[in-house]
Amino acid sequence: MMRHAIAPSRRYTKASHDVVRHPRLNSDAKILILYVQGLPEDDMYKPLSELAQKVGIKGRAYQKAKQQLIQHGYVHEWRGQGPGGHWFTDQLVANSPLTTEQAGHLRQDSPTLAPTPPPSTHSPTVGEPTPRTVGDYQPLEDHSDKTTPHPPSEPQPAATTADPAQLVRAERLLLSLRHSRRELHLGVSEARALAVEAVKWLEHGLSESDLRQALLAERPEGGVRSAVGFLRYRLIQKLPEPQPLPGPDGPSLVRELQECEGPGEKHVFRPLADETECPPCRRSAAHTAHRGAPAPDPGRVPWRERFARINGAQTALVGEG
Secondary structure, three states: OOOOOOOOOOOOOOOOHHHHOOOOOOHHHHHHHHHHHOOOHHHOOOOHHHHHHHOOOOHHHHHHHHHHHHHOOOEEEEEEEOHHHOEEEEEEEOOOOOOHHHHHHHHHHOOOOOOOOOOOOOOOOOOOOOOOOOOOOOOOOOOOOOOEOOOOOOOOOOOOOOOHHHHHHHHHHHHHHHHHOHHHOOOHHHHHHHHHHHHHHHHOOOOHHHHHHHHHOOOOOOOOOOHHHHHHHHHHHOOOOOOOOOEOOEOOOOOOOEEOOOOOOOOEEOOOOOOOOOHHHHHHHHHHHHHOOOOOOHHHOOHHHHHHHHHHHHHHHHHHO
16 A cells, blocks of 8 residues: 655644544544544534534434444533523543543533523413414424433433343353453443343343353454444344243143053153153163063062162172172
């Protein structure tokens, strides 16, 4: 590969290699953080979603990029309620990863990131109520990062009724994957969020060994770029059907008694699969086919005689010793 590059003398932004070469940030996340870094001071108070739209990052692409930046410490958010009941969101975008504590200190030392507007005055409604018009639906805009009179809607973790002990088992299993494959390294909060999906596998009757094998099998050709995304996709998409359990709502594991088709007196047995003869008759038939003579049936010898045979064999061994 050949390269020709001329360093710009003006209108440029210094980009850290840690951002440009970050293995777990997609291109939208990298473009967004570099775009925000080069903005003038007048545009710094605009919501991150509005800034993202200017570079063509909208909808699910924006949500994914923003989530990656939050996970890796490049974006921090605080929500609160100001005077008049208005909810606001403060956002901090950094060009290097910051912990929650570090971001909090910067927020305290900085002026208000998102000034809270004064409460607006409302005029009384004039006129009578009118019926709702049908067919005039307009797509809702994304106001998740703007100041609104109501708390912003954020995706909440799905409610679960799983056993806490199973959640702990699933979380430990997910954290242990790093020992088998380094690219599946998860943080504690990431493993805790994925444990909800992992518990579904255990509730479907699979063992921890089966779950581990399913998560480690079939490594992608290009490697794993995001451990969280890869494991979440595999947990959701590869979830097997629940295994049948005995009970009134499922097939019973205990079969009914049926008559043996082997020779001798009529008797019944409980089959394990689709066999038509009891185990003693099958053993006798196998011995006849191999030796040419029927084998003795130990199941029909009286217990006193079997006990005497065992004692006689033990006595003979003691005498030889």
